[in-house]
Each structure stands twice: as C-alpha cells, then as structure tokens.
Amino acid sequence: MSYNETMSFAEGLMVNSPQKNIAIELIDVDRSFGNQQVLKKINLVVEEGTTTVIVGASGQGKSVMLKHMLGLLKPDNGQVLVYGQDLAQLRKAQLKEVRKDYGVLFQNVALFDSMNIFDNVALPLRERTEASETEIRANVEEKLALMDLDGVNEKYPAQLSGGMKKRVGLARALVMNPRIVFFDEPTTGLDVSKSNEIYRLFHRTQKRLQYTAVIVSHDVPKIFKLADRVALISDGIIEGSMSPEEFQLSDNPTICAFVRETMGPIYCSADEEKFIHETV
C-alpha cells in the first residue's frame, strides 16, 4: 500500500461517525492492588472500527486497564462491556467466546519460544478450528506474507530480531481475523525505522481487515497519527478521550502538561517526517 493510500485511509478514520457501534465500554472501573488504587472510576468508550490510543506515563495504569479489557483482570467496581457483555459477569466459556473476537499483540510479543514461527501463528487455527493442514498453511502463509515475513517458517522466536518478532506477533494476532485488536506498547524496544514499519503494517492490516484497534503506547506524538481517539490515563484517572487534534489543543491542565512534556521539540529524521506527514 502506498503512503497516499495510507493517508486517505487514515483520513477516513478521522471522520467520527455518530452511528458507530460501541465495541468496548468501561464504566466507573476501579481496581486496587493491596492498598494502591491503580484505576479510579475509569470511563472509556471504544467505537467499532476506530483506533483508540491510550497514552500516559509509565506506571499510570495503562496495562492494567488493557488487562481489564482482555478479561485477564476483574474490576473491584464498575463494568467492562464488550459488545454489551459485562466481562466480569461472564462464565469461563462465555468469556472464551468473547475472546474469539480478540487479537492481542503483547508488549513482549509472548511468542511460544519452544515452537517455530509457523506453529506459533498456526496455533489458534489448530486449536480453535477444524481447518485442514492445507487450509492452515495457506492462511498462515498469507498472514506472514502480509507482514513481509518470508522464509521464517522454520525459525524459532529466539532466532528473530525484535522487529520481526513483533511482526510475527501481529500475524498471530490477526490470523483469526479478529474484530478487536489490542496493542500493548507495539513499538517498545524498536528503533525508529522498525517502529515505522509496525505502524505501516498496522495501517495495511486495519484497512484490509477493518478491525477495531486499542493501542496502549507512549510513542507520542507519532502514535497520534494513527489515532481516531486519544485517551490520557494519569494516576489511574482518564483525563478525557478525544480526537488527536482536540487532545493537543485541550485546556485540561493534566493533558496540557502531558502534551508539553512529550511533544516539546520533536527531533525527526527526514524519513520520519515524511512518514508522519504522509500518514496524516
């Protein structure tokens, strides 16, 4: 996909249609670990087909919030609704059904280190479908090709670079064509060009598969170029969820301080500048 195509797609996403269904909704979510309250009355809406980016400094509760959306943690109070279903009220089998719509790219990728790349990507297909080996092979190879990964089928995760692992992780997250894809710090530990590569693949796959994306990231301001909505979590509180443009012009003091701290002088290479300008 060319940069122009990417650009028009991103512009399309910026249009905030009021008719969009709600994919995920967090209502007054509280969560404490011991005496420390990590999430405080969190409210957030993720509309279907959009990209919501959750930003915030380290240790503010971003990953904990993500784990609530994944159903890995239950809130002390409040609700986490996915397509209207409260995750905390679901039985294990029902939660499993909800998760069939999920794809997740973990911060540390979480590839199975004793399996080769092909088996890693094929795992959900083998465990959750009755597909034949031929169909599985075709599907896995299509997804790996979509990620520009050739000749890695027989390799093990330890034999790949950080960027390649992320792409394999993305291929595995997308292999079941999920409706919602979660990205936990997708570019952590990657250099600038590898980060851009991940963002480019994100655009490409979202356009093709039309999934709802929730991205937890601290790659500010670059991540704003991908976002329809940006939410800042600070000290366990969501400080507004708005478009990137509104976010950068917000008069909320916490958002102002965050924008000032993270978006002061931006030092970009010529390629990065091109990427940022062409994708907005």
Add this chain to the structure above:
Amino acid sequence: MSKQDNVPKNPASWLLGKLATSLERIGAESLYYLEQAGRMGIFLFACLLNAIRPPYKLFPIVRQIHFIGYRSIFVILFTGTFTGMVLALQGYYTLRKFGSEGLLGSAVALSLLRELGPVIAALMVVGRAGSAICAEIGIMRNSEQIDALECMAIDPYKYLMAPKFIAGIVSMPILTFVFDVAGIMGGYVVGVSMLGVPGGTYFQEMYRSVVWADVEMGLVKSLVFGLLIIWISAAKGYFLHLERSGGFGAEGVSRTTTSAVVLASVAILVWDYLISAILL
C-alpha cells in the same frame, strides 16, 4: 537509651497489643495457606475435568508421555538396578543371620513392589520431569505466554495441563514397573551371581510370596504419585506470579521450582504412608 524507656507505661495494653499482633499474623498466615490450598484444589479439579473432557488430542499426550515417561527410563533403570543390588546385599547379610538366604528373592521383590519401587521412581521423576514442568510453566507465566493463550481463547488447562496430567498418570505405573524389574534383576546379579544364592530359589521364593495385593499397592501408589507430581509441579509454575516471595524473573522461577520439588517429594512420602496404612 535508659533501661526505664523499655518498660511499657501500661503493661496490660502492651500485652494486649502484642497478643493482637500475634493473632493477626496467625490469621494472615492461615488465610494465605487456606487460599493456596483452595487455589490448588480448583486447579486440580479444572485439570482433571479437562483431561477427561473431549476433544482428545493424541499428539500432545504422546509428546508428554515421551518427555515424562520415555526420557526418564534411563535414570529409572539405573536407580532401580542399584536399589535392587543394595537391597540384595543388605538383605543377604541380614537373612544369613537367621539361615534364610533362600528368602532373598522374596525380600527384594516385596520391598520393591510395595514400597521402594513406587517411591524412588516417583522421586526420580520429580527431580527430572517435575522440576522441568514447573520451570516451563513458570517461564510461560512470566513471559505472558499463558495470558496469550487465554487471549487467543485457548484454555491453558486443556491445552497445557491436561496432556501433562494424562501422561503423568499413564507414565508413572510403567516407570514403576521398569524400576521393579530392574531392581529384581539387580538383586539377582548380587544375590545369585556374587553371593551364591541359587537362581531357582531366588525366583521360586519370589513367585511363592508375592501376591496380587502387593502389585496392587505398588500400582495404586504409582498412580497417586504420578498425579501428585504433575499437580504440584504444574500448579506451582502456573501460580508463579502469586507467590508471596515473588515469582518474577529467573530467580523467581528457580525459587519456585525448588519449592515445587521439595513439596512434591514431601507429598510423595506422606501419601506413601497414608496409602500403606489404608491398604495394609
């Protein structure tokens, strides 16, 4: 600090305070162990339920039998042979005092079948396979691989645990049988070839004294030990992140693996007594 400062101003309230602190500590400890016991119980129930519930996938079970059973055979043969040899050596000099060297085969076989075979074979499997299972699951927990399975709507109990439980229950009686045969043959080498007990007497006395109840006791013990080894090793790894002493990093995995091996070994000896007491 003067001596007078150490004397409480109100001894009664000081004593009450100390008592309350001690009670609080005892209560917290009790709650912790009760919680652990409950967690382990639920874990066992979920694993057994998934082991008997379809679909059954043969390949993962065979792979685990290969790991737990087949790859333990050498160490079982080795320890079994030497256990039988030392039993014959010690037994010969004891029986000679009563002029009953002819009962050597019977003494070796009964000791192995009822007691030493299942116990020593189980302790060997704890050291070889139990520790590896705990470390494997623990590392998967630490590197978010278990979270990844859950998020892919793949039940870790079905995918990871059930094949291990089935393999443990299938492998342990076979390994015990191998241990017993190796021990009897080791006893034959020492008793017959080195100490001069007639070969026919060695086997004839064994055949005369061993009854089905002896074999049954060994079989019951080996089945229970197989279950105990996998249960404790897998559960310790699975709940690594909830360890009070901290289950993080390589040190956490190492500490938890050690504690799993110790706990499983102690459990084997305790259950050995209990089963003997019930079946005798």
